[in-house]
Amino acid sequence: MCGPHVPDFSSASIANMSIPTALTPPRRVLMGPGPSDVDDAVLAAMARPTLGHLDPRFLEVMDEIGSMLRSVFRTENQLTMPMSGTGSAGMETCMVNLLEPGDRVLVGVNGVFGTRMAEVARRCGAEVTEVKGEWGRAFEAEALRAGAEHDRYDLVAVVHAETSTGVLQPIPAVRELADELGALLLIDCVTSLAGHAVEIDGWGVDAAYSGTQKCLSCPPGLAPVTFSERAVEKMKARKTPVQSWYLDLSLIQGYWGEERSYHHTAPINMLYGLHEALRLVLEEGLEARFDRHRRHSKMLCEGLEALGLAARVPEAERLAPLTTIAIPDGVDDAAVRGHLLEHFGLEIGGGLGPMKGNTWRVGLMGAGSTERNVKLCLAALDDAMGRG
Amino acid sequence: MCGPHVPDFSSASIANMSIPTALTPPRRVLMGPGPSDVDDAVLAAMARPTLGHLDPRFLEVMDEIGSMLRSVFRTENQLTMPMSGTGSAGMETCMVNLLEPGDRVLVGVNGVFGTRMAEVARRCGAEVTEVKGEWGRAFEAEALRAGAEHDRYDLVAVVHAETSTGVLQPIPAVRELADELGALLLIDCVTSLAGHAVEIDGWGVDAAYSGTQKCLSCPPGLAPVTFSERAVEKMKARKTPVQSWYLDLSLIQGYWGEERSYHHTAPINMLYGLHEALRLVLEEGLEARFDRHRRHSKMLCEGLEALGLAARVPEAERLAPLTTIAIPDGVDDAAVRGHLLEHFGLEIGGGLGPMKGNTWRVGLMGAGSTERNVKLCLAALDDAMGRG
Numbered sequence: 012m013c014g015p016h017v018p019d020f021s022s023a024s025i026a027n028m029s030i031p032t033a034l035t036p037p038r039r040v041l042m043g044p045g046p047s048d049v050d051d052a053v054l055a056a057m058a059r060p061t062l063g064h065l066d067p068r069f070l071e072v073m074d075e076i077g078s079m080l081r082s083v084f085r086t087e088n089q090l091t092m093p094m095s096g097t098g099s100a101g102m103e104t105c106m107v108n109l110l111e112p113g114d115r116v117l118v119g120v121n122g123v124f125g126t127r128m129a130e131v132a133r134r135c136g137a138e139v140t141e142v143k144g145e146w147g148r149a150f151e152a153e154a155l156r157a158g159a160e161h162d163r164y165d166l167v168a169v170v171h172a173e174t175s176t177g178v179l180q181p182i183p184a185v186r187e188l189a190d191e192l193g194a195l196l197l198i199d200c201v202t203s204l205a206g207h208a209v210e211i212d213g214w215g216v217d218a219a220y221s222g223t224q225k226c227l228s229c230p231p232g233l234a235p236v237t238f239s240e241r242a243v244e245k246m247k248a249r250k251t252p253v254q255s256w257y258l259d260l261s262l263i264q265g266y267w268g269e270e271r272s273y274h275h276t277a278p279i280n281m282l283y284g285l286h287e288a289l290r291l292v293l294e295e296g297l298e299a300r301f302d303r304h305r306r307h308s309k310m311l312c313e314g315l316e317a318l319g320l321a322a323r324v325p326e327a328e329r330l331a332p333l334t335t336i337a338i339p340d341g342v343d344d345a346a347v348r349g350h351l352l353e354h355f356g357l358e359i360g361g362g363l364g365p366m367k368g369n370t371w372r373v374g375l376m377g378a379g380s381t382e383r384n385v386k387l388c389l390a391a392l393d394d395a396m397g398r399g
Numbered sequence: 400m401c402g403p404h405v406p407d408f409s410s411a412s413i414a415n416m417s418i419p420t421a422l423t424p425p426r427r428v429l430m431g432p433g434p435s436d437v438d439d440a441v442l443a444a445m446a447r448p449t450l451g452h453l454d455p456r457f458l459e460v461m462d463e464i465g466s467m468l469r470s471v472f473r474t475e476n477q478l479t480m481p482m483s484g485t486g487s488a489g490m491e492t493c494m495v496n497l498l499e500p501g502d503r504v505l506v507g508v509n510g511v512f513g514t515r516m517a518e519v520a521r522r523c524g525a526e527v528t529e530v531k532g533e534w535g536r537a538f539e540a541e542a543l544r545a546g547a548e549h550d551r552y553d554l555v556a557v558v559h560a561e562t563s564t565g566v567l568q569p570i571p572a573v574r575e576l577a578d579e580l581g582a583l584l585l586i587d588c589v590t591s592l593a594g595h596a597v598e599i600d601g602w603g604v605d606a607a608y609s610g611t612q613k614c615l616s617c618p619p620g621l622a623p624v625t626f627s628e629r630a631v632e633k634m635k636a637r638k639t640p641v642q643s644w645y646l647d648l649s650l651i652q653g654y655w656g657e658e659r660s661y662h663h664t665a666p667i668n669m670l671y672g673l674h675e676a677l678r679l680v681l682e683e684g685l686e687a688r689f690d691r692h693r694r695h696s697k698m699l700c701e702g703l704e705a706l707g708l709a710a711r712v713p714e715a716e717r718l719a720p721l722t723t724i725a726i727p728d729g730v731d732d733a734a735v736r737g738h739l740l741e742h743f744g745l746e747i748g749g750g751l752g753p754m755k756g757n758t759w760r761v762g763l764m765g766a767g768s769t770e771r772n773v774k775l776c777l778a779a780l781d782d783a784m785g786r787g
Binding site: 033034054057059099358 | 419436447523
């Protein structure tokens with residue numbers, strides 16, 4: 012009865028390649044826009060033995076992750092969990108689940124990630140109103156209101172922390188606007204979660220997504236999301252199926268909820284890393300962590316000013332975890348970043364879109380928000396620009 | 400000029416939770432349908448320092464992964480890479496990129512994953528013909544042909560290795576059918592890649608997806624995919640945008656190709672794990688690896704027979720990496736699996752769909768396909784059924 016089928020179809024001739032050697036990645040100092048430096052305890056957690064995705068011990072891990080995420084998002088939302096993809100998968104999760112064809116969406120676009128939100132919403136068949144704002148500035152709620160083309164919207168979407176520009180968007184006034192328009196409120200907090208106050212319940216946010224590789228200081232690969240009761244009701248009232256099966260929360264809830272029914276095989280070891288990263292965040296305490304991010308951002312900005320470099324975002328609108336810097340005329344963007352990487356093992360980020368070539372992005376995120384990193388970055392920039 | 404914005408919106412009162420202790424997952428023997436046991440070298444690779452996703456050293460890692468994946472898929476397809484999600488994201492990647500609304504798809508449905516392919520294709524707006532087959536048996540190409548409702552199709556999709564039933568589907572005759580129908584051919588090789596011969600170029604497969612947590616013996620979290628030139632041409636000729644931004648290959652190629660333009664932040668440490676897992680596969684050699692899988696499957700089936708247990712799939716259609724077993728009348732599925740986990744640290748899988756409660760699924764995949772595991776499983780099953 013035994014012995015499996017042996018395929019008899021003869022193999023095509025594919026040239027054999029030489030096998031690469033095992034990886035020995037250098038230890039960088041990651042001060043770009045993410046990924047940020049990862050605590051050794053998080054890396055060690057990822058190397059723990061893989062459990063099955065329905066193992067009783069792993070189900071406990073999932074419950075603990077859910078509880079810790081609720082603490083970090085400052086919410087009691089039941090539907091709070093990490094999606095099995097990177098931050099952009101989190102954005103798509105929110106859009107595909109909340110929107111149906113013809114729904115109206117108002118999006119604030121003042122950077123790459125607002126642009127992306129509008130694009131993803133359009134791919135869901137939504138009718139999208141893009142309100143354009145200046146890159147490097149936050150929106151006044153009045154400007155968003157003025158950009159609305161209808162009295163009623165289904166969703167208002169803004170970026171809380173624009174990773175492309177370094178801008179922090181105040182949320183409460185946007186919530187008021189969403190209320191006027193009868194809309195749910197969605198925020199991108201990829202670069203703010205665990206680095207800046209994110210008050211999902213306090214601000215009345217209906218949906219939010221983040222990523223693990225910024226202020227949570229976990230490697231990239233997971234996208235924490237959270238949804239209010241009102242958001243869940245909108246999903247329950249859908250007339251059309253969610254266009255993405257992989258990101259369909261009505262199915263995924265069966266696994267993360269009490270039923271524990273199989274949907275897809277969860278990325279076990281990534282979730283170990285997130286578990287440890289969340290533990291470290293809560294052990295430090297959110298307020299202490301936000302304060303640390305503010306303190307080192309201030310120290311960096313003062314040092315930059317002393318070097319004759321200018322932050323691109325006005326002080327009151329500036330993100331603590333990510334500082335954008337205007338590259339002085341005559342300074343070669345790529346040459347400076349190459350110098351930093353080669354001589355200091357230091358990664359900082361270049362600009363995106365209209366900021367490409369004229370802006371640096373310096374992250375002080377999570378485990379990487381330290382006085383030592385501030386001083387290293389300032390010394391390295393000074394050296395790279397030939398002023399040392 | 401410095402100091403970031405401090406939000407003045409007072410925090411909502413969210414009850415503080417107690418912080419969980421650090422994870423100490425037990426070391427199981429993973430003989431379910433995946434995840435499978437992971438080599439320590441792969442776990443160690445995942446704990447290496449995180450690099451930035453545009454770091455020159457990381458770009459080399461990506462190139463090496465692409466080359467190794469081509470070797471394992473036995474293809475020269477340029478468009479070959481791991482998607483940033485689990486195997487189901489790989490399935491969705493193939494469907495959303497290859498299909499446009501109104502396209503005709505013929506899907507062979509004889510298990511959970513064929514069912515899922517049909518569902519995902521429908522969510523892309525395709526007109527889907529499901530050809531139903533017996534769960535636990537392969538399709539004859541003639542049966543698929545007889546189920547076709549049209550002379551022409553855009554895509555024929557079958558599961559090469561049905562993880563829910565343990566069936567291996569021969570591909571060459573399905574390729575002939577696809578040619579008759581003028582269709583591209585898509586295969587699911589989640590459970591076969593690196594455990595059974597998968598000849599993408601030799602068989603003329605146009606698109607295939609897999610997962611890392613089966614015979615590649617890497618933790619779950621990535622989905623290797625590959626596309627032929629004909630598949631790429633169909634994508635280039637699209638009249639509508641891909642409905643998923645996250646999985647849009649026209650954008651992702653910009654990062655994995657020569658341009659290296661930012662799309663999303665790649666899951667760096669997961670990719671380290673895959674790099675090491677692929678290295679181990681190629682060091683062993685594909686033929687030797689397939690032979691090892693066949694040998695241990697045969698040993699398991701012979702042992703099961705001696706215990707009075709019957710494999711559910713006829714020998715000629717049986718998967719080597721995954722054996723399905725009929726649970727004898729009067730034996731309590733959950734009690735046996737609980738006994739195995741508690742007393743032997745051994746995980747085997749239960750059945751899905753119509754096989755729930757009446758079928759066990761035993762994986763001998765990748766690093767887990769060993770004589771020791773065969774003997775452990777047989778002894779543990781004997782013990783659990785009170786025959787020891």
